[in-house]
Amino acid sequence: MIPLSWYLILSAALFSIGLYGVLARKNAIAILMGVELMLNAVNINLVAFWRYLDLKTVAGQAFALMVFAVAAAEVAVGLALIISVYRRRKTVAADELDLMKW
Amino acid sequence: MNIPAFESSMYLALVPEITLLVTALLVLLFDALWDEEKRRNLGWLTFGGVVLAMVLAFFIGQPGATPELVWGGMLRHDWLAFTFALIFLFGAAITALLGMDVSELGRRGEFYILLLVSTIGMMLMAASADVVMLFLAIETTSIPLYILAGFFRKDDKSTEAGFKYLLFGAMASSVMLYGFSLVYGFTGTTNLLAAAQGMAAQPLALSLGVLALLLVGFGFKISAFPLHFWAPDVYEGAPTPVAGFLSTASKAAGFAVLMRVFMTLFPVDSHYWTTLIAWISMFSMTVGNLLAINQKNIKRLLAFSSIAHAGYALVGFVAIDQLGINSVVFYLGAYLLTNLAAFGVAGIFWQVAGTDEIAAYAGLSRRKPWLALAMLAAFLSLAGMPPFAGFVAKVVVFLAAMQAGWTFLVIVGVLNSIIGLYYYLKVLNVVYHYRNEETENLPLPISAPQGIALVVLAIGILVVGFLFGPFFNLTSVAAAALF
Numbered sequence: 001m002i003p004l005s006w007y008l009i010l011s012a013a014l015f016s017i018g019l020y021g022v023l024a025r026k027n028a029i030a031i032l033m034g035v036e037l038m039l040n041a042v043n044i045n046l047v048a049f050w051r052y053l054d055l056k057t058v059a060g061q062a063f064a065l066m067v068f069a070v071a072a073a074e075v076a077v078g079l080a081l082i083i084s085v086y087r088r089r090k091t092v093a094a095d096e097l098d099l100m101k102w
Numbered sequence: 103m104n105i106p107a108f109e110s111s112m113y114l115a116l117v118p119e120i121t122l123l124v125t126a127l128l129v130l131l132f133d134a135l136w137d138e139e140k141r142r143n144l145g146w147l148t149f150g151g152v153v154l155a156m157v158l159a160f161f162i163g164q165p166g167a168t169p170e171l172v173w174g175g176m177l178r179h180d181w182l183a184f185t186f187a188l189i190f191l192f193g194a195a196i197t198a199l200l201g202m203d204v205s206e207l208g209r210r211g212e213f214y215i216l217l218l219v220s221t222i223g224m225m226l227m228a229a230s231a232d233v234v235m236l237f238l239a240i241e242t243t244s245i246p247l248y249i250l251a252g253f254f255r256k257d258d259k260s261t262e263a264g265f266k267y268l269l270f271g272a273m274a275s276s277v278m279l280y281g282f283s284l285v286y287g288f289t290g291t292t293n294l295l296a297a298a299q300g301m302a303a304q305p306l307a308l309s310l311g312v313l314a315l316l317l318v319g320f321g322f323k324i325s326a327f328p329l330h331f332w333a334p335d336v337y338e339g340a341p342t343p344v345a346g347f348l349s350t351a352s353k354a355a356g357f358a359v360l361m362r363v364f365m366t367l368f369p370v371d372s373h374y375w376t377t378l379i380a381w382i383s384m385f386s387m388t389v390g391n392l393l394a395i396n397q398k399n400i401k402r403l404l405a406f407s408s409i410a411h412a413g414y415a416l417v418g419f420v421a422i423d424q425l426g427i428n429s430v431v432f433y434l435g436a437y438l439l440t441n442l443a444a445f446g447v448a449g450i451f452w453q454v455a456g457t458d459e460i461a462a463y464a465g466l467s468r469r470k471p472w473l474a475l476a477m478l479a480a481f482l483s484l485a486g487m488p489p490f491a492g493f494v495a496k497v498v499v500f501l502a503a504m505q506a507g508w509t510f511l512v513i514v515g516v517l518n519s520i521i522g523l524y525y526y527l528k529v530l531n532v533v534y535h536y537r538n539e540e541t542e543n544l545p546l547p548i549s550a551p552q553g554i555a556l557v558v559l560a561i562g563i564l565v566v567g568f569l570f571g572p573f574f575n576l577t578s579v580a581a582a583a584l585f
Contacts, residue, residue, distance in 0.1 A: 008287075015280055022273045031269050038276035042283045049287035059292045063234045067279065070241045077245050078268050081252050085265045088258050094269065097262050100335045100402075 007048035015041035028082045028092040032075060039071045112172040115179035115229070117163035118155040118187055119222050122194075125151025126218040133211025141209040145202030145551060148214040152195040152221070159187060169583050175293050176235040182431070183229035185580035186358045189435050190228070193351035193442060194221040199555040200446050201343035204453060206254055213253065216246035217347070224351060228358035233282045233292045236359065240278075240319070243355060244271050247348060251340040263339025270322065270332040278319020284312050285367070294366045302370045309371055316363060317378075323356025325349075326416065327385035330409045334393075337405035342452055345401055346445030349408040350438040357415060357434055361427055365584050372422055380420045380511050386413030387518040395525045399458045400448050403525065404441065407484060410522060411437055417515050418499035421506035428581035429498040432574060436483070436495035436566055443480035443559035446552065447473060454546050460529055464536035470546040474533050476556045483563050485526040486519050491566035498574070 014037055021034025043064045050060025086092050113120070128151070129144050136143070169180030177183075194217055201217075202208040223242030230236035248271060252264015286292055288308065289300025301309050318329065325333040337345040368375060390410030397403035415437070418429035448458060450473065455462055467474040483490035496519065500512045548556070566573055 019273075019277070022269075028265065028269065032272070035272045035276050038273075038280065042276070042279045045280070045283040045287060049283070049290075053287070054290045059234070060286060063237075063283075063286065063292060066234055066238055070238065070245075073245055074241065074268075074272055077248055078272060081248060081261070081264045081268050084252060084255050085261045088256075088261050094266075097265060099259055099262050100338050 004048060004052040007044060011041040011044040011048070014038075014044065026093045026095050028085075028094055031094065032078050032082075036071065036075070039067055043067055108174075114163055115165070115172045115177060118159040118191060119225055121151060121155035121158055122218045122222050122225075125155075126215050126222075129211050129214045129218070133215075138209060141211065142202055144211055144214050145198050145208055148198040148218060149195050149551075151218070152191050152198065156188060156191045156195070159184065159191070165583075171231055176232045177226070177229045178231035179229065180583035181576075181580045182358070182362065182583040183225070185431060185435075185576055186228035186354060187225045189354055189438055190221050190224040190351045193347060193354075193438050194218065196442050196446070196555050196559065197343050197347040197351075199551040200346065200442075200449055201341070202551045203549040204341060204343060204449065206256075207341050207343070210253075213250070216250050220244075220246040220250070221351070224355035224358075227355045228362075230359070230362075231294050233285055233294065233297070236294075236363070237279060237282055240275060240323070240359070243352065244275065244323075247271075247344075247352060250344045251336050251348070253341050253344065257339075259339035260341065261339075263336045266332055267336045267340075270329075274319050274322035274329060278316055281312050281315030281319070284315070288312070294363065298367050298369065301367055306371060306374070309368060310374060313364070313368055313371070313375055320356055320360040320363070321382070324353050324360065324412045324415075325409050326382050326412045327389050327409065328382075330386065330389070330412075333409055334402050334405040337408070338399060338401045338458070342401065342445055342449030345405075346442050346449070349404065349445065350434075350441050353408065353412060354434040354438060357419075357430060361419060361430065361584065365422065365427070376420050376422055379416055380508060383413045383416035383420060384511065384514050386410065386416065387515060388413075391518050391521040391525075395521070395528075397525075398460055400451075400460050400463070400529070401445075401458050403460065403529065404444055404448070407522065407526075408441065410518060411441075411484075413518070414496060414499055414515060417508070417511055418502045420508055420511060421502040423502070423506060424578070424581050424585055425498075425505060426502040426581075427584055428574075428578045429495075429502040431577040431580050432570075433495040433499050435573065435577065436491035436563075439559055439562040439566060440480050440483040440490070440492050443476060443556060443563065444484060446556050446559065447477045447480065450548055450552055450556075451546075455541070460532055462541075463529070463532050465538035465542040466533045468537075468542045469544065470548070473546065473548065473556075476560050477533060478530060479560050479563050481526045481530055483567070485523045487523075489564070489567045491563045491570075494567055494570045 018034045018037030046060045046064045165179045172179050226239035248268040251267045254260035289297040321329040387410050390406045394406035415433045418426050483492035486492045486496040503512050
């Protein structure tokens with residue numbers, strides 16, 4: 001059986017890639033994709049921990065399902081907000097949206 | 103742990119949430135039935151529902167003397183959650199009143215529904231005793247707020263505010279969620295209290311790592327340094343009543359979660375994280391206040407001031423004893439009254455003058471003396487001047503830190519209050535001393551709901567400032583629930 005640590009390394013790597021994407025990318029869609037990678041890393045963590053450590057309850061699985069549902073809601077709202085910005089400004093690049101700064 | 107699966111008395115713990123949900127459904131129904139003219143009454147409907155929720159919570163939803171876990175251990179029905187619920191409900195009621203006559207906002211059912219749903223989320227946040235519930239509650243609060251921040255679809259600044267709030271918020275909550283998944287993994291349980299025993303057995307580096315991940319999410323919610331940078335942009339762009347709600351109720355919800363999770367989950371490592379929180383507090387106060395000095399836009403100024411106020415509230419939290427938690431809850435209550443009033447005045451002024459520039463406030467004391475007086479009360483209370491609520495709140499926060507031995511932190515706090523006083527008085531100077539012959543004689547109408555909201559807030563600021571006893575007792579009972 002594959003050891004638990006492999007899953008955790010995979011999830012940590014995925015999380016880091018996602019976080020890098022969020023911090024380094026300028027395009028809002030790419031930033032949202034980075035967030036999705038981070039959320040998937042969380043899901044891998046949850047399901048792996050559940051499978052290896054906590055088979056008697058379903059807390060880990062239930063948590064992962066909640067994360068799916070919330071991620072879907074967040075992306076739906078996120079894309080709607082991105083579209084509303086695009087309609088006004090014709091761009092979704094985070095660094096070009098600088099109407100407000102000190 | 104022995105948690106009863108279901109008893110019908112558990113509904114009592116959810117009375118305010120259920121009332122708000124029913125109100126939201128009614129708003130949805132009447133939004134479809136009423137025409138444009140009548141839809142303003144949705145604001146009164148929302149206000150009525152929220153006030154009813156407060157009354158019901160007060161008379162039948164009060165928690166018992168001992169905290170109890172309800173709904174399979176998902177929620178904790180205790181005085182801390184109850185006190186915070188009252189704070190959030192009050193904020194939502196005032197926000198509904200202030201938003202009613204804002205064009206493109208007050209006649210839209212969505213505004214009220216999102217406001218109510220986000221308030222439900224905040225109450226659940228303050229009561230959560232399980233990481234799954236906590237995550238769900240935080241997102242229930244945040245997602246409606248993202249939409250509310252970007253509510254003016256035809257306004258460049260508002261759409262940009264919603265966009266930035268969403269991107270930063272989604273990032274912060276994902277990092278926090280990764281922390282939650284590690285809590286579950288290290289302890290094998292999602293219940294906060296049971297997880298605390300598991301976390302105590304972990305090596306220090308691991309628990310501090312998890313703590314740092316969680317702090318990203320909570321720090322974002324309370325807009326503390328170094329996760330404060332979204333606040334000025336979002337407050338400036340968001341519709342003013344929404345900005346007021348964000349800076350008060352949403353911040354208070356973040357503090358509720360921060361206090362409950364850190365005190366429950368990491369009590370053994372408190373020596374390390376209180377030092378961390380003390381540094382965050384110092385930087386929040388200093389950065390917020392220094393950047394506020396040169397602001398030309400009133401909402402941006404209030405945003406930087408709200409970052410500083412997150413720092414002041416953290417001063418009390420650093421004490422992590424009963425007086426410390428008590429002072430934070432009290433501070434957040436007083437800050438809610440004060441800042442809602444400040445944003446309320448800014449919203450009323452914007453609606454007539456169409457600008458948030460501080461320079462445009464010249465001559466306000468002649469144009470509308472009562473509005474200027476409300477602004478005076480709000481700004482002096484923000485600055486922490488007696489006899490207003492902000493003064494008492496600052497005193498208890500500093501007192502708590504002092505008793506716990508954080509003298510240096512208190513000195514930084516007091517110095518910061520002096521910087522704060524400078525820029526608050528600078529605004530009041532424009533309002534009271536500057537003249538503007540052109541606009542001075544123009545009318546500045548205040549509608550009935552806005553008037554009611556401002557009067558309630560102004561009286562609240564004074565009452566909490568003079569008769570803080572009963573409020574202080576409530577918050578001390580609330581703080582006791584954590585120990």
